[in-house]
Amino acid sequence: DGGITQSPKYLFRKEGQNVTLSCEQNLNHDAMYWYRQDPGQGLRLIYYSQIVNDFQKGDIAEGYSVSREKKESFPLTVTSAQKNPTAFYLCASSRRGAGAPLEQYFGPGTRLTVT
Amino acid sequence: AQKITQTQPGMFVQEKEAVTLDCTYDTSDQSYGLFWYKQPSSGEMIFLIYQGSYDEQNATEGRYSLNFQKARKSTNLVISASQLGDSAMYFCAMRVIGGSQGNLIFGKGTKLSVKP
Numbered sequence: 753d754g755g756i757t758q759s760p761k762y763l764f765r766k767e768g769q770n771v772t773l774s775c776e777q778n779l780n781h782d783a784m785y786w787y788r789q790d791p792g793q794g795l796r797l798i799y800y801s802q803i804v805n806d807f808q809k810g811d812i813a814e815g816y817s818v819s820r821e822k823k824e825s826f827p828l829t830v831t832s833a834q835k836n837p838t839a840f841y842l843c844a845s846s847r848r849g850a851g852a853p854l855e856q857y858f859g860p861g862t863r864l865t866v867t
Numbered sequence: 868a869q870k871i872t873q874t875q876p877g878m879f880v881q882e883k884e885a886v887t888l889d890c891t892y893d894t895s896d897q898s899y900g901l902f903w904y905k906q907p908s909s910g911e912m913i914f915l916i917y918q919g920s921y922d923e924q925n926a927t928e929g930r931y932s933l934n935f936q937k938a939r940k941s942t943n944l945v946i947s948a949s950q951l952g953d954s955a956m957y958f959c960a961m962r963v964i965g966g967s968q969g970n971l972i973f974g975k976g977t978k979l980s981v982k983p
Contacts, residue, residue, distance in 0.1 A: 785970055794871070794958055794973030795912075810970060840910060854962065855902060856971060858912035 754779045756859035758843050763864045765837075773828045773862045775843035782848035784826035785856060788812060789840040798841075801826055802848050830864065837866045869894045871959050871974035879980050880949045887934070888944040888977045890959030899963050901942045902971060903931070906956040915957075918942055946979075954981045 756777045765771045777784065783802050787795035797810030801820040815834025820826055826845075830837045840863050844856040870893040880886035892901065903915045916928045918935045926933045934943040946953055956978050960971040 792975065794960075794975045795971070796973075797970045800970055842910075842912060844912070854900070855914045855917055857914065858904075861910040863910070 756843060756845055756857060758841075758859035758862050760862060761860065763862055765864070765866050767866055768832045769866075770832060771830050771837075771864065771866075773830065773841055773843075773864070775826045775828065775859060776824055777826075777843075777845045777857075777859075778824060779845055779857060780823075781845035781857075782823070783846045783854075784820070785844040785846075786810075786816070786818065786826070786828045787842045787844065789842060789861075795842060798828065830866075837864060839864060869896075869899075869961055869963060869972045871961055871972055873959055873974035873977050875977045876975075877978045877980065879982060880946075882951060882981055882983050883948055885945060885947045886949055886979065888946070888957050888959075888979065889941070890943060890974060891939070891941045892959070892961050893940060894961065894963065896963045899961055901933075901935070902960040902962070903933070903942075903944045904958045904960060905953075906958060906976070908955070912958070916944070949981045951981050951983060954979060 759774045785800045786798040789795050796812050798816050799818040801807035817829045842861045843859045846854050846856045872891045899920045901918045905913045916931045918926045918933045930947045932945045956976045958976045959974045962971050
């Protein structure tokens, strides 16, 4: 079955440590996205990539980094510079293009807790 | 700048009844898409239904339909014949079509609780 996988489901880290969240898709989508969700809030865009070896900052990129070496994979690193990293992280993918609808399909998410 | 507003933090509905979840949006672009997603307690976002800004008819998808009022910039989600499994968070989102970014702008969501 095609879909998006994120691992792990739950992640615990000590403050000051970098941590990398995995996102893999087998939908053959060109575009991939990382969102952050805080309690009682909608999703906010961290980074996105429209094509391999290219990515752009979203609205809240500070303290995060990404890479896009393969079409299927878009890992997100939460660095020690991120002041409030505890959150629910969702990865998504979509076809690329200017036309509609280009709905995004989401993975199950990773809940990161930093203490 | 684009913005999505969902004014109902929580809604209750009796099983088998219909419910309407409100969503208004703000954009100066003429070409855009509106999306609704369902987020169960497991956390995954599930795509439900889409409405394009140039679509003349309201979108429907099974028990989900949209009441799209372009002049009022609203796209309310109607769920007919509610089921217990419909209990979840519901998010309205917008994407500007043709924009370089391609990401979705989300509202803060409405928590729907279906009562037996």
